[in-house]
Amino acid sequence: MNRYTISVFTENFIGILSRITLIFTRRGINIDAFTASESREEGIYRITIEVTTTQEQIVQLAKQIEKIIDVIKAFYYTDEQMVFQEIALYKIPIENLDPGLERVIRQHNARIISAEKDFVVIELTGHKEDTQELLEVLKEFGVLEFVRSGRVAVAKPMETIDKYL
Amino acid sequence: MEDSKIRGADIVIKSLIAENARYIFGYPGGAIMPVYDALYDYVNQIQHILTRHEQGAIHAAQGYARVSGHVGVCMATSGPGATNLITGLADAMIDSTPLVCITGQVPSHLLGTDAFQETDVVGISMPATKWNIQVQKVEDIAPAIARGFHIARSGRPGPVLIDITKNAQVSAGEFNYVPCLNIRSYKPYPKVDDRAIQAAAALINKAERPFVLYGQGVILGKAEKELRAFLDKSGIPAACTLLGTGAISENHPNYVGKLGMHGNYAPNMLTNKCDVLIAIGMRFDDRVTGDLSRYAKQAKVVHLELDPAEIDKNVKCEVPVLGNCQETLEKLTLAVDQKSHEDWIEKFRELEAEEKRVVVGNDLLPTKEGLTMGEVIRHINEFKADDAILVTDVGQHQMVAWRYFQYKQSRTQVTSGGLGTMGFALPAALGSQLHDYNRQVICVVGDGGIQMTVQELGTIMQTKAPVKVVLLNNNFLGMVRQWQQLFFDKRYSFTELENPDFLKIAEAYNIKAQKIEKRDGLREAVAEMLIHDGPYFLEVAVEKEDNVFPMIASGTSVEDIRLS
Numbered sequence: 139m140n141r142y143t144i145s146v147f148t149e150n151f152i153g154i155l156s157r158i159t160l161i162f163t164r165r166g167i168n169i170d171a172f173t174a175s176e177s178r179e180e181g182i183y184r185i186t187i188e189v190t191t192t193q194e195q196i197v198q199l200a201k202q203i204e205k206i207i208d209v210i211k212a213f214y215y216t217d218e219q220m221v222f223q224e225i226a227l228y229k230i231p232i233e234n235l236d237p238g239l240e241r242v243i244r245q246h247n248a249r250i251i252s253a254e255k256d257f258v259v260i261e262l263t264g265h266k267e268d269t270q271e272l273l274e275v276l277k278e279f280g281v282l283e284f285v286r287s288g289r290v291a292v293a294k295p296m297e298t299i300d301k302y303l
Numbered sequence: 304m305e306d307s308k309i310r311g312a313d314i315v316i317k318s319l320i321a322e323n324a325r326y327i328f329g330y331p332g333g334a335i336m337p338v339y340d341a342l343y344d345y346v347n348q349i350q351h352i353l354t355r356h357e358q359g360a361i362h363a364a365q366g367y368a369r370v371s372g373h374v375g376v377c378m379a380t381s382g383p384g385a386t387n388l389i390t391g392l393a394d395a396m397i398d399s400t401p402l403v404c405i406t407g408q409v410p411s412h413l414l415g416t417d418a419f420q421e422t423d424v425v426g427i428s429m430p431a432t433k434w435n436i437q438v439q440k441v442e443d444i445a446p447a448i449a450r451g452f453h454i455a456r457s458g459r460p461g462p463v464l465i466d467i468t469k470n471a472q473v474s475a476g477e478f479n480y481v482p483c484l485n486i487r488s489y490k491p492y493p494k495v496d497d498r499a500i501q502a503a504a505a506l507i508n509k510a511e512r513p514f515v516l517y518g519q520g521v522i523l524g525k526a527e528k529e530l531r532a533f534l535d536k537s538g539i540p541a542a543c544t545l546l547g548t549g550a551i552s553e554n555h556p557n558y559v560g561k562l563g564m565h566g567n568y569a570p571n572m573l574t575n576k577c578d579v580l581i582a583i584g585m586r587f588d589d590r591v592t593g594d595l596s597r598y599a600k601q602a603k604v605v606h607l608e609l610d611p612a613e614i615d616k617n618v619k620c621e622v623p624v625l626g627n628c629q630e631t632l633e634k635l636t637l638a639v640d641q642k643s644h645e646d647w648i649e650k651f652r653e654l655e656a657e658e659k660r661v662v663v664g665n666d667l668l669p670t671k672e673g674l675t676m677g678e679v680i681r682h683i684n685e686f687k688a689d690d691a692i693l694v695t696d697v698g699q700h701q702m703v704a705w706r707y708f709q710y711k712q713s714r715t716q717v718t719s720g721g722l723g724t725m726g727f728a729l730p731a732a733l734g735s736q737l738h739d740y741n742r743q744v745i746c747v748v749g750d751g752g753i754q755m756t757v758q759e760l761g762t763i764m765q766t767k768a769p770v771k772v773v774l775l776n777n778n779f780l781g782m783v784r785q786w787q788q789l790f791f792d793k794r795y796s797f798t799e800l801e802n803p804d805f806l807k808i809a810e811a812y813n814i815k816a817q818k819i820e821k822r823d824g825l826r827e828a829v830a831e832m833l834i835h836d837g838p839y840f841l842e843v844a845v846e847k848e849d850n851v852f853p854m855i856a857s858g859t860s861v862e863d864i865r866l867s
Contacts, residue, residue, distance in 0.1 A: 149488050152437070153425060160430050201612040207434045207454055210488040303487055 141170075142196045143215050143222065143291050146185040147177060147299045149208040158185065158209075161202045167191055171224075171288030179299060182210065186291055211302045215293055222291035226269035227251075228260040228276050229283035239279050246272045257282055308475040311441040312337035315405060315467065316345050318448040321480040324376045324403075326367060326737060327351045328360040332380025333420055335407030337472035352737065352766060355758035357384050359730040361391025362756070365400050366734030369717045370692055372525075374401045374455050375734065381408045382420030385428075385466070390724055392431040392462045397721030398546060399523060401460035403451045410470040411439045424466050433461030439468045441476035446483070453483040458491025459610045460523060493611060495626035495634065503605045503622045504638035506579050512647050513539045514570075514577035514602075516562060516591075519546035519720075520584015520609060526629035527551060527713045530583065533636045538643035540651055542570035544585050546720045549710040559651040563591045564855045565702035568662075569654035571853070571861040574599050576650070583607045584628045587617040588721065597860035607631045661866040662852050667707065673846030674822060676703040676775045682829040683745060683773070684709045691743035692717060692735050696728035696752035699781035702851045704747045726755025729772070733759060736768040743771065743833060750776040750802050760812040763838050771832050772809075774842040777849070778802055785850045790857075809840035816840035 148154050155174065162169050170188040177184035191199070196214050203212040228248075230239065235258055243249065248262040262272050269286055309317075315338045319327065329351060331339040342351055354360040357379045364375030379385055385406040395402050409418040425437045434454045438447045444467060451463040507513055521530050527550050534541055534557040542562050543550060551558060560567030562574075574580070580602040585591070592598045595617060604620040606613075607628045614623040624631050666677030680703060693708045694717040695701040701718055710716060717735050719727040732746035753774055763770050780798040787795050809816035815835060819828050825843065832839045855864045 153429065153435075156426065157429055164430065198612070198616060201614075205610070205612045207486065207489045 139190050139192060141188065141190050141217055143217070143220055143289065144187040144189065144196070144200055144203065144212055145215065145291065145293060146187065146203055146212045147210040147302070148183050148185060149210070150181060150183050151208045154206070154208050155185070157206050158187075158203055161199060162189070165195070165199075167195070167199070173288035173290055175290075177299065179303070182299065186289055188289055211299060213293060215291075219294050220291045221294065222265070222289045223263050224266055224269060224287050224289050225261065225263045226272070226284065226286040228262075228273065228281055229257050230260060230276060231280050231282060232257050234279040242272075242275050242279075246275070248272060307477060309478050310337065310341060310472065311444050311467070311474050311476060312341035312472040313344075314441065314444045314476060314478050315448070315472070316341050316349065317478055318445045318480055319376060320345065320348050321482070322374070322448070322452045324349060324374070326364075327376050327378050328354055328363040328367070328734065329378030330354060330357050330360055330380070330384060332384045332407065334381035334409055334469050335378060335384070335405075337469065338378065338405070338407065338467075352762065354730060355761045356756065357387035358390055358726065359756055359759040359762060361388045361402070361404065362394070362724075362727050362730035363734030363737075363759070363762070364402055365391060365395055366694060366717050366731030367738055368400050368402060368734075369731070370714050370735040371738040372714065374403055374452055376403050376405070378405045379407070380420065381406060381424070382422045385422055385424035388464070389428060389431060390722075392428055392464065394719050394722040394724045394727065395462040396431050396433065398719065399460050399519065400462065401455040402462040403448070403455050404462065404464045406464060406466045407472070408437065408466045408468045411468045412470070414468070424464065428464045431462070432464050435464040435466070437466040437468070438471055441471050441474040444471060444476070445478065445480050449481060449483040450486065453486070454489065458489075492609070492627055493625040495624075495630055497634070499622060499624045500631065500634045500638055503581075503624050503635055506603055506605055506622060507537065507539075507581065508640045510579035512577045513537070513579040513581060513644070514573065515539050515541035515581045515583060516544065516585055517541060517547045517550055517583040518544040518585025520607075520628050521547055521550040522713050524584060524609065524628045526584070526627070526632050529629050529632035529636065531555065533632050533639070536636055536641050537639045539581065540644065540648045542567070544588070544591055545705060545718065546716070547585060548705065549713050549716045552711050553709060554711070557648070559648065560655065561706065563588075564593070565706065565851050565853065567655065567706075568658035568853050568864060568866060569651040571855060571864045572654055573651060575601065575860070575862045577602050579603050579605065581605045581607070582618075582620070583632065584609070586613045589617075592617060592861070593855045593863070594858055594860045597862070607635070658853065658866065666703070671846070673849070674819075674825065674843060675849060676700055676845050677707050678822075679773065679775060679825065679829070679843050679845070680704050680707040680747075682826050683833075685826070686830050686833045687745065688743050690715065691745055694718065694728050694732040694735055694744060694746045696748040697723045697725045698749045698752060699777075699785065699849075699851050700747050700749045700775040702782075725752040727752070729753060729756045730759045730762070732770045732772070733763055733766065733768050736770050737766065740769065744769075745771045745773060747773045747775060749781060750774060750778060750800060750805075751780045757808065760809065760814060764812045764814060767837065769837050769839075771835075772838070772840045773832070774805055774840070775845050776802065776805070776842055777845050777847050779847060781849075782851070784848070788848070788850065805840070805842050814838045814840050816842070818842040818844070820844040
C-alpha cells in the first residue's frame with residue numbers, strides 16, 4: 139500500500155463529484171482527502187484526491203475516472219512526484235496565550251491569523267506530518283478545534299492539461 | 304407564445320425524430336405526460352410501443368438495439384417508472400448496449416421536497432449509466448438529447464439517461480436541432496498506434512500455438528469482415544465469448560467453439576496451452592477466465608480493445624492494441640504472415656470429439672425417456688432460417704441454447720450476458736422482432752425467468768410481433784438447482800416451482816400455444832411453430848434434474864473444466 143495523489147481535470151457539471159467518488163465506493167476504497175477548485179483554465183476544475191492503495195489499483199482508479207465522460211484527464215502521482223501542501227487551523231483558548239505558546243508558534247513557522255475575545259486561531263501550512271506534529275504540541279495548550287484541509291498539489295512532470303483539450 | 308416556439312415536450316419528440324429513432328419503448332405517467340401528449344401528434348413519424356412494465360420497455364429497447372445496431376430509446380415517468388428502468392440500465396451498461404432513456408421528473412420547484420413520485424433518478428442511475436443528466440430548462444432539452452445519442456452510440460456504447468423536469472416539458476422554446484459530434488472531454492476512439500500493431504504482429508508471427516478469443520467488441524465495432532480476413536490469413540484458431548457469438552459463422556474452418564463456464568471443452572482447456580493469446584474486443588470476464596491465477600499464465604497476451612480501462616484490468620497483456628478493432632484488425636492482418644496452424648487446430652478437434660462423445664451426444668440425441676433442452680434446440684436448428692435471431696433468458700436453457708444453436712450471422716444472439724438478468728428474454732425478443740417483422744425471432748426461456756416479465760405477452764399480443772416463445776420447463780430454477788446439487792449437498796433450498804398452466808396464460812393473450820411432454824411430436828411442434836404466421840408459444844416439459852456440462856466450477860481453472 140502506498141500513498142497516491144490523483145489529479146483530475148474535469149468539466150464543471152453537476153454530479154461529477156458523485157461519479158468520481160462512486161468509483162472508490164464501488165471498490166471499497168477509502169478516500170483520505172479530497173479538494174476541488176477551478177484550475178488555470180477557466181471552466182476546468184481540478185480535483186485532488188489522496189488515497190492509500192496499491193500500484194495495481196491506482197492505475198485502475200485513474201483509468202476508471204478518466205472514463206467518465208466529463209473528465210478530461212486523470213493523472214496519479216506518488217508523493218515524490220508532487221509538490222504539495224495542506225493547511226491546518228488550530229483554535230486555542232485565549233487564556234493559554236503565554237510565552238510558551240508564542241515560542242511554539244515561532245518554532246513551527248505557524249502564525250496567529252485571528253485573535254477573538256475567547257480564543258486565537260493559529261494557522262500552519264505544510265505536510266501532514268508538520269501539521270500533526272504541531273497539533274501534538276498544542277494539545278497541552280488546549281485545542282478547542284482543529285481542522286486540516288485536503289492536499290493541494292502540483293505535479294513535477296512538465297505536462298499541462300492544454301494538450302488534452 | 305411566439306409562433307416559432309414549441310413546448311419542451313414537442314422538442315423531446317422532435318429531437319428523437321431528428322436522431323432517426325424508430326421506436327420509443329415506454330410507459331406513461333404523471334411527470335412525463337406532457338411528452339406523451341406531444342407524442343400524439345407525431346405517431347406517423349415515430350412509433351411508441353406500450354409495454355406492460357418499464358423493465359419490459361428497457362429490455363425491449365435493448366433487444367432492438369442489439370439486433371439493429373441502433374440506439375434503443377425508452378421512456379418512463381418519474382419515481383417508480385424511473386426506478387423500474389434500473390435493472391435494464393445496469394444490464395445495458397455491462398453489456399455495452401446503446402440506449403437513450405428519457406424520464407419525466409417533478410417540476411423544478413418541487414425537487415428535493417419528497418414530492419409525489421419524486422426520486423433522485425440521476426443519483427440512483429449514476430453507476431448504471433455511461434452518462435446521465437437532469438434537464439430543468441426547455442433550452443437544454445435538445446442539446447442534452449443530442450449529447451446523449453452521441454455518447455450512447457460512440458466509442459464503447461452504453462446507456463444514457465436524461466431526466467426532464469415537468470416545467471421544462473411545458474415551457475416554450477425554440478427548436479433548432481444540432482447533432483452532437485464532439486465533446487472535448489470525451490475521446491471515444493483512441494488513436495491507433497502503429498508500433499503496437501507491429502509489436503503484436505511480431506509476437507503473432509513467431510507464435511507456434513496462437514489462439515484468438517473474440518468478444519462483442521467485434522460486433523459493436525462492425526469488424527466481422529475484418530475478423531474473418533484476419534483468421535483466413537493468419538490461420539489461427541478462434542473461440543468466442545457469450546456476447547461475441549455469431550460475429551463469425553460457426554462454419555468457419557478456424558472456429559473452435561465457445562469460451563467460459565459452460566462453453567466448450569477444447570477452447571477452455573487449450574487456453575492454458577497456447578503460447579500467444581490474442582483477445583479481440585473482449586474483457587476477460589470471470590465467467591470466461593475462471594481462476595485468474597491459473598489462466599493462460601504460459602501465454603503472451605495481445606489485447607485489441609477500444610476501452611483503455613479494460614487493458615490490464617483482469618489479465619495483464621504484453622501488447623495492448625488500443626482502437627476500434629475494425630481498424631486495428633485490418634492493420635494487423637496486413638502485418639501478420641500468411642500461415643496455417645493445422646496441427647494446432649487438430650488439438651482442438653481432438654478435444655471437441657471428446658466433448659461430443661461424453662456430452663453433446665446425450666444432449667442432442669438422448670436415449671433416456673425425459674426430454675433434454677439440447678434436443679429442442681436441435682430441432683430448432685433443423686427448421687430455423689440462417690438469419691434467425693435467438694433471444695435467451697438466464698440460466699440452464701441459456702447455456703444449452705447458446706451451446707447448440709447454430710449461429711450463422713452477426714447480431715443473431717441476444718442475451719443478458721454480464722448482468723445475468725432473469726426476465727430479460729421475453730421483452731428483448733419483442734424488441735428484436737420489431738426491428739424486422741420478417742425475421743424469425745426465437746425466444747428460449749425457462750419457467751423461472753418467464754414469470755419475471757410474463758406480462759409482456761400482452762405487448763406481443765398488441766403489437767402482433769410474431770415472436771416464437773419456447774419455454775423449456777423443468778419446474779425448477781434449474782441453474783441454481785444444479786449448483787445446489789454440485790456444491791451445496793443437494794439442499795434444494797427454494798428452487799422448485801409450482802407453476803401455473805402456461806398454455807392458459809398464452810391463450811389468455813390470444814397467442815397460439817402448444818405443450819409437448821413426450822419426444823413424439825416434438826419435432827413437428829417445433830416445425831409448426833416456426834412456420835406459424837404470428838406469435839407462438841411452445842412449452843416443452845424437459846427433464847427436471849438435468850445438468851449443463853461442460854462446467855468450470857466457480858473459482859477453479861479453465862483446465863479444471865468438467866465433462867460430467
